[in-house]
Amino acid sequence: MSKSPQHPFALYNIDSLLSEEEKAIRDVVRTFVDSTIRPNVAEWFEKGHLPARDLAKECGALGLMGMHLEGYGCAGMSAVPYGLADLELEAGDSGIRSMVSVQGSLAMYAIHAFGSEEQKNAWLPGMAAGDLIGCFGLTEADYGSNPSGMRSSAKRDGDDWLLNGSKMWITNGTIADLAIVWAQTDDGIRGFIVPTDLPGFTANDVKHKMSLRASVTAELVFDNVRLPADAVLPGVVGLRGPLSCLNEARFGIIFGTVGAGRDCLETAIDYAIDREQFGKPIAAYQLTQRKLADMSVDLGNAMLLAIHLGRLKEAGTLRPEQVSVGKMNNARIALEIARETRGILGGNGITLEYPIIRHMNNLESVYTYEGTNEMHTLVIGEALTGIAAFR
Amino acid sequence: MKVAVCVKQVPDTWAEKRLRAEDSLLDRESADGVMNELDEYAVEQALQIVEAAGGEVVVVSMGPERAAETVRKALSMGADSGIHVVDDALRGSDAIATATALAAALKGRDFDLIVFGSESTDARMSVVPAMVAEILGIAQLTFAQKVLVDGSAVTIERVTDYGFDTVTASTPAVISVVEKINEPRYPSFKGIMAAKKKPVETIGLAELSLDPGVVGSRASWSVVADFSARPAKAAGVVVSDAGDGGVKIADFLAEQKFI
Numbered sequence: 001m002s003k004s005p006q007h008p009f010a011l012y013n014i015d016s017l018l019s020e021e022e023k024a025i026r027d028v029v030r031t032f033v034d035s036t037i038r039p040n041v042a043e044w045f046e047k048g049h050l051p052a053r054d055l056a057k058e059c060g061a062l063g064l065m066g067m068h069l070e071g072y073g074c075a076g077m078s079a080v081p082y083g084l085a086d087l088e089l090e091a092g093d094s095g096i097r098s099m100v101s102v103q104g105s106l107a108m109y110a111i112h113a114f115g116s117e118e119q120k121n122a123w124l125p126g127m128a129a130g131d132l133i134g135c136f137g138l139t140e141a142d143y144g145s146n147p148s149g150m151r152s153s154a155k156r157d158g159d160d161w162l163l164n165g166s167k168m169w170i171t172n173g174t175i176a177d178l179a180i181v182w183a184q185t186d187d188g189i190r191g192f193i194v195p196t197d198l199p200g201f202t203a204n205d206v207k208h209k210m211s212l213r214a215s216v217t218a219e220l221v222f223d224n225v226r227l228p229a230d231a232v233l234p235g236v237v238g239l240r241g242p243l244s245c246l247n248e249a250r251f252g253i254i255f256g257t258v259g260a261g262r263d264c265l266e267t268a269i270d271y272a273i274d275r276e277q278f279g280k281p282i283a284a285y286q287l288t289q290r291k292l293a294d295m296s297v298d299l300g301n302a303m304l305l306a307i308h309l310g311r312l313k314e315a316g317t318l319r320p321e322q323v324s325v326g327k328m329n330n331a332r333i334a335l336e337i338a339r340e341t342r343g344i345l346g347g348n349g350i351t352l353e354y355p356i357i358r359h360m361n362n363l364e365s366v367y368t369y370e371g372t373n374e375m376h377t378l379v380i381g382e383a384l385t386g387i388a389a390f391r
Numbered sequence: 392m393k394v395a396v397c398v399k400q401v402p403d404t405w406a407e408k409r410l411r412a413e414d415s416l417l418d419r420e421s422a423d424g425v426m427n428e429l430d431e432y433a434v435e436q437a438l439q440i441v442e443a444a445g446g447e448v449v450v451v452s453m454g455p456e457r458a459a460e461t462v463r464k465a466l467s468m469g470a471d472s473g474i475h476v477v478d479d480a481l482r483g484s485d486a487i488a489t490a491t492a493l494a495a496a497l498k499g500r501d502f503d504l505i506v507f508g509s510e511s512t513d514a515r516m517s518v519v520p521a522m523v524a525e526i527l528g529i530a531q532l533t534f535a536q537k538v539l540v541d542g543s544a545v546t547i548e549r550v551t552d553y554g555f556d557t558v559t560a561s562t563p564a565v566i567s568v569v570e571k572i573n574e575p576r577y578p579s580f581k582g583i584m585a586a587k588k589k590p591v592e593t594i595g596l597a598e599l600s601l602d603p604g605v606v607g608s609r610a611s612w613s614v615v616a617d618f619s620a621r622p623a624k625a626a627g628v629v630v631s632d633a634g635d636g637g638v639k640i641a642d643f644l645a646e647q648k649f650i
Contacts, residue, residue, distance in 0.1 A: 020460075020463075021583060021584070021587065024463075024464075024467065024578070025583055028577050028578050028579075032577055061577075061579065062579055062580065063579045063581055064580075067580055075579075075581050076584075
């Protein structure tokens with residue numbers, strides 16, 4: 001070995017694309033992840049347990065919860081720093097990033113974008129502080145990519161609403177203080193703020209997961225949950241509501257997946273330099289160097305794409321099909337990097353001593369949730385041809 | 392209560408530190424600069440004192456231009472304003488020269504308390520806080536693991552080999568803190584945003600009315616005469632136990648002057 005190894009992002013001089021303030025935010029989240037998440041996450045993953053309440057408060061104190069929202073105790077950051085924070089969190093674990101994404105980009109965003117002033121004041125400051133945890137109920141067991149077919153319904157009963165039905169794959173479900181639930185009404189799909197301690201509301205843990213084990217996943221069941229008239233989000237009717245929330249969270253995933261990929265690649269490069277076979281480091285073999293070079297270029301390109309889309313979002317011109325480009329590409333790249341680096345680590349790649357198999361299993365979920373790879377492909381296909389292949 | 396907290400930018404704790412061939416000074420360009428770790432505890436302590444007693448925290452740093460990042464970090468943690476002492480003539484200052492410049496920057500500003508980390512990870516001398524106190528002619532309360540402020544009385548637990556001493560002084564005073572004292576906060580996002588707008592006074596020797604002859608490498612009492620790379624690690628010694636293993640290990644430790 002003659003030269004000191006360079007970080008994959010140094011190949012692209014990624015830092016030159018970021019402001020001092022953006023780097024400061026990235027560094028704070030990285031330090032938080034290094035001290036709070038990394039030393040513990042393998043154990044959380046193995047036990048299938050997340051100390052979510054404590055973590056939510058710590059994330060709230062930093063300003064991570066709803067960090068891209070203005071007012072109501074939120075940090076009011078722009079798109080790129082928000083993405084960088086997601087990147088660092090997901091370099092720790094996709095499950096932690098999921099908790100923060102669902103809180104900020106789904107639950108808080110829904111209230112912020114579509115709630116009344118009273119609703120915003122009642123819920124957002126506590127959620128920004130991490131004292132209150134939110135979840136977001138759109139997907140149902142039989143309606144994933146096609147949420148318009150949802151069966152959950154809210155019917156008027158005098159001034160009140162009666163909510164019935166169920167939701168599936170709900171991150172933060174069993175620990176949440178409130179759920180944003182989307183349901184069919186006589187007017188179309190509406191969003192409701194549902195406090196989880198109401199009679200008739202049940203949340204059941206989804207067990208036996210092999211992915212996102214350091215994350216809470218639940219089924220929500222509503223059995224005649226009686227909601228007051230002012231539980232409905234007044235600002236939106238129809239699927240546009242939940243889909244615009246998802247667009248926010250998907251944006252975070254474009255950066256987040258780069259974080260998981262980066263962690264895998266950093267681990268594999270360090271490992272390949274240290275690990276000797278046949279008298280020299282496996283990094284000295286051309287087969288390994290080919291893999292590292294390909295992955296570094298893929299990851300660097302994914303990061304450039306993420307920052308570019310972030311700048312578009314800051315300019316207010318980011319379109320949903322562009323979010324699909326980013327989510328489809330970056331989740332795929334990250335998963336491919338996780339699998340390839342798993343191989344570089346050989347047997348060590350399958351243990352929780354190293355982060356790779358944890359990221360790899362997590363990314364299987366990330367590949368599917370927030371719009372499957374297939375759906376994002378078809379959104380791009382529709383943009384290119386004008387023909388919606390999924391309808 | 393007006394509290395100053397003195398911070399130093401040092402090379403990243405985990406980076407390999409190098410001395411420069413041309414002048415034997417620490418190469419500060421080759422590694423990222425970070426806030427000296429113990430200074431984060433000092434900032435935290437200053438913030439806690441002011442949060443309890445009211446007042447303001449002023450962060451003070453002496454260092455090259457990029458030490459402004461470290462001042463900014465303390466501001467993003469919550470300090471109210473900053474003073475950055477920067478001047479080419481300060482290069483190569485040893486502990487006494489550094490203390491001279493810091494004391495000049497601190498003098499006449501009516502600080503009730505001046506808080507330091509108890510050592511830096513680069514020079515590791517632990518003497519600057521005491522020197523600053525001496526030059527300013529105020530009390531020094533060093534190596535504090537606990538600080539209690541009650542009006543103008545400041546009491547610390549001073550860490551010793553046998554436990555701690557309780558030491559009290561009246562303000563103004565210099566305090567240096569050890570890492571047991573608290574858990575430094577992270578800068579919050581709001582803090583990072585707010586730090587941009589906080590005032591930082593950048594001053595040189597002229598503003599401090601300091602003669603360039605009293606600071607910098609030429610005025611320093613200690614100079615690096617020579618240096619060489621650390622010798623390669625020697626192979627370990629294997630002690631085989633034939634009933635006398637304990638004695639052999641004790642002999643080895645004694646030979647190495649560990650016992």
